[in-house]
Amino acid sequence: MPSSFVAVRVSLGLVLAILVAGCATSPSKSGAAPAGASSQFMAFPAVTADGKSAGTLRLGQTTLGEAKQMLPAPPADVAEGQPRVPDGYPRPTSGEVVPKPTLVYNPWKTSYQLFFDANQRLVAFVDGSSAFLGKPVAAVAKQVPDLHETVRELPFSEQQAQIGPCTTMLVMASTSDTTVSDVAYVFHCATTKAP
Secondary structure (H helix, E strand, C coil): CCHHHHHHHHHHHHHHHHHHHCCCCCCCCCCCCCCCCCCCCCEEEEECCCCCCCEEEECCCCHHHHHHHCCCCCCCCCCCCCCCCCCCCCCCCCCCCCCCCCCEEECCCCEEEEEEECEEEEEEECCCCCCCCCCCHHHHHHHHCCCEEEEEEECCEEEEEECCCEEEEEEEEECCCCCCEEEEECCCCCCCCCC
């Protein structure tokens, strides 16, 4: 399995286990690239597991504090959703900078993994409710024509496409049936320190 998604898949498994235990995910409205694709700070609508809109996440701009205010906080006795040091994260193969997340945050009752850098800015976003999940890579490539394979380590294939000036989309798929198992978006430009 490609190193860029190894730890992300393990962490995503914890999120999915929590969701299966008591929360249903709400699929994204569209499989197309998120709104704001021409902007440096690509915008993603934040939705809770019950389908309620919680605000907008902007790669490279949203701070950890803003994300924590926007999305549900876990109960104090639940460790899984608390911000913590990441054990791996998705890495783009192109871009101005390679992000180095220092914290990962799994907001309670969502299917997201949000990665923040030393400037406390959102630099990677794993979308566990993406409309692309379970679809063939070929179907995703029709909507994201620049999608191309960057790593193949059986039984997985990693595909990437730059979808904005500072954003790369990463897709992990099974090599046996070519269906998408993980979708992530990574900010690959420099960030500024959060106030």
